[in-house]
Amino acid sequence: MYLSLGISLIAFIVLSNTVWVWDNGYIILSGSNWQDTPMHYEIIESINNGNFPPQMPYYAGVRMFYHYFVDFHTAILEKAYGAFFPRMIVVTNTFFIYLFALSIFVLASYLKNEEAGIYATLIGTLGGGLSFIGGLYALLHGQFAPTTNYAFQYGQFFTIPPIFDNLLQQRPQLIGLPALTTAAYFLYRGTQHTATSTAITYRRYRREIALSGLLTGLLFTFHILACFSAMLIFLLNWLNIKMKNRSIRIRIEILALFLLFSIPPIMPYLITMLRSSSVSGISIGLGIKAPWIYYFLTGNPLLFYIANLGLPFILALLYLIFKSEHRFFLYSWLFSLISLPNLFSFTPNPWDMYKFFHYAWIPVAVTAGSLLADLRSGLKSKLIPVLISVILIFSLLSSALIITWNLSTNYPAADVHEYEAGMWVRRNTPQKSVFLTWHSIHAPVSMIGGRLRVLGYVNWAYGHGFDIWERARDVERAYRGNISDTLAVMRKYNASYIYIGRAEMRNADAEVSKFERCKDLKEVYKDEYKHESGGIYIFALRHAPSSRR
Numbered sequence: 260m261y262l263s264l265g266i267s268l269i270a271f272i273v274l275s276n277t278v279w280v281w282d283n284g285y286i287i288l289s290g291s292n293w294q295d296t297p298m299h300y301e302i303i304e305s306i307n308n309g310n311f312p313p314q315m316p317y318y319a320g321v322r323m324f325y326h327y328f329v330d331f332h333t334a335i336l337e338k339a340y341g342a343f344f345p346r347m348i349v350v351t352n353t354f355f356i357y358l359f360a361l362s363i364f365v366l367a368s369y370l371k372n373e374e375a376g377i378y379a380t381l382i383g384t385l386g387g388g389l390s391f392i393g394g395l396y397a398l399l400h401g402q403f404a405p406t407t408n409y410a411f412q413y414g415q416f417f418t419i420p421p422i423f424d425n426l427l428q429q430r431p432q433l434i435g436l437p438a439l440t441t442a443a444y445f446l447y448r449g450t451q452h453t454a455t456s457t458a459i460t461y462r463r464y465r466r467e468i469a470l471s472g473l474l475t476g477l478l479f480t481f482h483i484l485a486c487f488s489a490m491l492i493f494l495l496n497w498l499n500i501k502m503k504n505r506s507i508r509i510r511i512e513i514l515a516l517f518l519l520f521s522i523p524p525i526m527p528y529l530i531t532m533l534r535s536s537s538v539s540g541i542s543i544g545l546g547i548k549a550p551w552i553y554y555f556l557t558g559n560p561l562l563f564y565i566a567n568l569g570l571p572f573i574l575a576l577l578y579l580i581f582k583s584e585h586r587f588f589l590y591s592w593l594f595s596l597i598s599l600p601n602l603f604s605f606t607p608n609p610w611d612m613y614k615f616f617h618y619a620w621i622p623v624a625v626t627a628g629s630l631l632a633d634l635r636s637g638l639k640s641k642l643i644p645v646l647i648s649v650i651l652i653f654s655l656l657s658s659a660l661i662i663t664w665n666l667s668t669n670y671p672a673a674d675v676h677e678y679e680a681g682m683w684v685r686r687n688t689p690q691k692s693v694f695l696t697w698h699s700i701h702a703p704v705s706m707i708g709g710r711l712r713v714l715g716y717v718n719w720a721y722g723h724g725f726d727i728w729e730r731a732r733d734v735e736r737a738y739r740g741n742i743s744d745t746l747a748v749m750r751k752y753n754a755s756y757i758y759i760g761r762a763e764m765r766n767a768d769a770e771v772s773k774f775e776r777c778k779d780l781k782e783v784y785k786d787e788y789k790h791e792s793g794g795i796y797i798f799a800l801r802h803a804p805s806s807r808r
Contacts, residue, residue, distance in 0.1 A: 262377055263364060266384050267357035269662070273427060274352055277665050279345040279672075288672035288701070290408075290665030291427040297672060298719045299430050300345060300706035302330040307338050308709030309690030316705050317715025318725060319693045319752060324532060325723050328480040329355075329430045343685070343707075348430075355433035356426050360384050362440040363624060369444065370585045371629040374636075378651070379628030383621060387421030387657030388569035394660045405667035410660040416557045419567040422617050423658040427665065432614065435485030438478045440621055442489045446471035447588050450496055450513065468513055472520030479525045484606070486525070488596055488618045493517055495591040551600030551612035568616070570654045574627035581633065593622040607724030627654075672701045676788050677760065680795045681707025683784055688756065695745075695754040698734050699762035704797075713752045738767035742777045749800050756783075759796040774798050 277289040278296065288296055298317060302325075305316040313323040313331075329351075337347050360380050367379035387410065394409035411420040425432050449467035475489040497517075500510055556563055565573065575593065579586075596619040600612040631647050673681070681703030684694075693711045694704045700716045714720065714730040721727050730752075737748035737757070749757060757780070763769040774780050774796070784797035 260361065260364075262380050263357050263360035266360045266380070267353050269385075270356045270423075270426065271349065271353040273662055273665050274349040275346075277427075277668075278349050278352075282669055284675045285669075285671040286673045286678060287669050289668045289670045291424050291661070292665075293668075293670045293672075294700060294716075295719075296348065296428055297701050297706045298715065299330050299333075299348065301702075301712075301715065302327050303334045303337060303347075304343075304685075304706060304709035305691075305711060306331060306334040308685065310709070310711065314691075314711060315720065315723075316711050318720040318723075318727070318730070319711035319713055319754075321725070326431050326480055326482050329434050333430075343682075352427065352430070352433060355430075355437065356384065359426065359433070359437040359440070362437040362444070363621065366440055366444045366621075367625045367628050369448070370589070370625060371632055375625070375628040375632035377628070378631045378647075379624040381651060382571045382627050382654055383422070383624030384426065385423050385658040386569070386571045386620070386624060386627075386654045387423070387661075388417065388419065388567040388572075389565075389657075390417035390421070390567070391653075391656035391660055393417070394656075405663050408661075408664045410657040410664070414555065416563070417567060418555050418557070419613055419616050421657045421661055422620055424661045425614075425617060427661075429614075431482040432485075432617065435478065435482030435614075436617065436621070438474055438481065439485045439489050439492075439618060442471045442474040442478065443492050443588075443592065443621075444471075445474070446489075446493055446496060446517075447585075450500060465512070465516060468516045469520045472517040473524070475517075476521035476524030480528055484611070484614050485618065488615065490521070491595055492592050495595060496588060499587050499591070546605065548604040548609055550603050551609055554604075554609050555613075568620075568623065569657070570650055571620075571623050571627040574630045574650070575623045578626040578630040581630070583629070589622040589626055593619050593626070608718075608722040611722065673703055673707070676786050676795055677701075677703040678707060680704075680760070680784060680786060680797070684708030684710055684797070687783075692756060693752060693754040695734065695737055695749055695752070695757040696760075697738065697762040697766050698731055699766070701762070702758070703760070703795075704756075704758050710756075713748070713754055735767065738763055738769045742773055745774070746777070746779055746800070755800055757798050757800075759798075761795075764793055771796050 273290075274292075277287065278292050280287040280289075301316040302313065302323075306313055310316060313327065315321050315323055315325070333347055333351050336351070337344050340347065360383070363383040364376040364380045368376035390410045390412070394403065397403040397407075397409065410417070411424055412418060426436075445467045449464040449471060452464035452467070471489075471493070475486060475493070478486040478489060497510070497514060500513065552560070579590065583589075596615045599615045604612045606612055631650065634643055635647060684704045685708045688708070688710060690709075691711060693713060694702075695713050696702045696704060698714045698717050702712060702715065704710050705712050705715065714727065714734050717727050717731055733748045733751065737745045745757065748754070757774065759769050759771055759774065771793070775782060777798075779801050780798040781801055782796065783799045785794065787794040
């Protein structure tokens with residue numbers, strides 16, 4: 260418990276210095292939280308401003324298909340707080356990291372012992388591959404730059420991010436990881452109890468299998484891939500029960516219990532998703548594609564995985580030598596999930612298949628921790644503690660670089676004028692109003708104002724399976740074309756307002772005079788502060804469509 264608190268404290272220090280921090284007139288969203296956290300703000304703030312049942316705030320007019328429940332619960336907490344509180348993400352992310360660390364400790368302690376639990380918790384939350392080599396090389400040559408992310412290089416050799424990077428900012432993963440670990444823990448405890456025949460253990464295994472199924476079912480709305488992984492772990496272990504010659508009655512009972520508690524929470528959301536996509540004619544990007552390695556593997560596959568998964572992965576493979584009654588449970592979990600990205604991709608954006616490496620990282624951490632515990636108890640040499648310390652240090656260095664990078668950067672998300680514009684939108688425009696903005700990452704009207712956008716950052720909707728290119732062309736046409744193009748695009752997407760700010764002027768050379776001369780637009784907000792962007796302007800469409808849809 261204390262170790263889990265310590266790890267969550269590290270996360271809290273990083274998050275509290277990088278998420279929604281005021282610095283010299285700017286709001287900082289830095290390091291790991293620069294790109295995707297604004298999307299979560301758009302979801303949270305739009306829900307708290309009437310967007311429920313939610314549309315995509317960054318793809319207005321389309322029902323929310325993204326697994327948004329972690330943001331939904333954060334919105335509830337913010338609503339209970341009674342005011343705009345963007346730092347709520349710092350609190351919730353820290354709490355979820357604590358739960359993940361605790362769940363790994365409980366699992367490893369049950370399978371081995373508490374010492375293994377300590378090692379597994381450190382590796383499972385702070386462990387990583389050999390990407391620290393680049394940072395060490397730069398340091399030794401006097402070229403180290405703390406604002407450079409040495410630990411993760413998208414599309415290059417070290418392209419699997421250390422898990423701590425995801426823990427800082429991948430909010431659905433923050434529920435997916437501890438819930439998956441806990442569901443697997445109860446599943447395995449339950450199947451282990453079937454080996455005995457007392458009435459007490461029968462009652463216990465029924466309760467634990469049911470709880471595992473319930474966690475798996477509830478997980479669907481928080482993280483679909485984590486739910487799928489839990490289902491796969493169950494299937495493999497259920498098949499293994501048959502190999503252990505358990506009775507047919509027990510096998511059927513385990514299957515029935517798990518399905519009875521897992522399927523009902525899933526079905527309403529699955530049916531709604533399929534029905535909505537069918538009725539609206541929208542493709543949500545599902546389908547089998549080329550494997551993840553086709554897009555992202557660089558160089559020799561063996562070296563690639565050893566380098567990206569590092570010493571913990573090597574220790575996990577070495578632990579195969581040791582006999583363990585839990586071998587099938589851990590290694591079927593590890594190898595099945597690590598194999599999926601090498602076989603095919605079924606996520607809308609193939610990149611997201613990397614998350615299976617993080618689900619496989621849990622058994623990697625447990626087996627590596629178990630091996631270190633065996634080394635310490637089995638070998639009495641005074642060098643063993645030193646060896647274990649060295650292994651742990653080199654296993655955690657990549658996350659140390661992630662922490663350094665996060666604390667050394669100060670990427671601005673908005674300045675004080677953009678904040679004031681967002682708050683004006685929040686107070687003075689109807690809820691669920693649709694704004695036409697540039698398809699930028701940081702948009703005050705949505706991440707602060709809580710309103711909807713025709714199109715946000717293109718990678719968000721694209722990553723959720725939407726064909727965003729027509730909207731992207733329309734947005735560009737609205738700003739770069741003539742005023743009739745602007746009005747046509749606004750009416751096409753039921754937009755009531757158009758926003759002209761820093762991103763619009765920088766990317767589209769938007770001329771304010773074009774909008775000021777239009778009789779169909781009314782200027783409702785203007786802040787001509789001295790800045791290279793030229794100010795902030797909001798125009799309302801006269802006779803705008805109703806925001807209630």
